Amino acid sequence: MPVKEVVASxxxxxxxxxxxxxxxxxxxxLVRLALNYAxxxxxxxxxxxxxxxxxxxxxxVRRSLIQFGFGPNITPLVVILITILxxxxxxxxxxxxxxxxxxxxxxxxxxxxxxxxxxxxYGFLDVYMLLIVIRIIFSWGSVSYANRVMxxxxxxxxxxxxxxxxxxxxxxxxxxxxxxxxxxLWLLKTAVAAVLLTF
Numbered sequence: 001m002p003v004k005e006v007v008a009s010x011x012x013x014x015x016x017x018x019x020x021x022x023x024x025x026x027x028x029x030l031v032r033l034a035l036n037y038a039x040x041x042x043x044x045x046x047x048x049x050x051x052x053x054x055x056x057x058x059x060x061v062r063r064s065l066i067q068f069g070f071g072p073n074i075t076p077l078v079v080i081l082i083t084i085l086x087x088x089x090x091x092x093x094x095x096x097x098x099x100x101x102x103x104x105x106x107x108x109x110x111x112x113x114x115x116x117x118x119x120x121x122y123g124f125l126d127v128y129m130l131l132i133v134i135r136i137i138f139s140w141g142s143v144s145y146a147n148r149v150m151x152x153x154x155x156x157x158x159x160x161x162x163x164x165x166x167x168x169x170x171x172x173x174x175x176x177x178x179x180x181x182x183x184x185l186w187l188l189k190t191a192v193a194a195v196l197l198t199f
Contacts, residue, residue: 003109007102014094022087028054029076029083036073057083089134096126103197118196125189129182132157136178157181 032054035047042048054076061082062075100123107116135153143150157178164177 003102003105007098011094011098015091018087018090022083025057025083026080029057029080032058033076036076054079085137089130092130093127096123096130099123100126112199114196114199118192118199122189122192122197125185125192128157128160129185129189132161132178132181132185 028050032050035050042051057079058075061079062072065075065078066072100119103119103122104116107113107119131153135150135157138147138150138153145151145154160181161177164180165175168177168180170176
């Protein structure tokens with residue numbers, strides 16, 4: 001089976017798994033939301049079962065919403081939005097990695113050394129851009145440095161963002177260095193695709 005077909009099959013499998021997980025979370029949150037407004041006995045077996053399944057997702061988000069002054073009743077809806085967003089990030093990451101793998105394998109098989117280097121560089125830039133986007137969203141959500149994922153994002157993206165902050169002043173309260181970094185990386189990706197991937 002050709003490499004592209006294998007990569008496409010793996011991607012579709014990952015896509016189906018992610019969609020299934022996202023749909024499962026959506027259904028669970030909608031059921032919990034309905035139970036919240038149905039005013040049922042909180043100690044009944046169905047209600048306790050739904051809460052047991054959904055509490056690991058709901059409780060951290062509820063605490064964050066309360067800190068920002070929002071009502072806890074909208075927590076299931078926020079969890080749905082976060083789940084959809086995370087699902088999209090995972091799909092983008094999978095697509096970037098699998099496309100890079102397919103390009104590298106194809107380049108090796110056809111002895112296209114320059115193309116192999118180009119695909120590796122293109123994939124790295126793609127993943128790095130995604131890490132910056134995730135860091136921006138986490139920052140908006142006030143995810144603290146104590147979070148392990150946030151620590152990784154900071155350590156991975158600071159080598160680019162910190163020098164940019166020294167050069168580019170913030171616009172009032174807004175730090176635009178991540179946007180400049182994304183634009184720079186996008187231009188680099190375009191250059192890599194035009195120069196290296198054509199060989």
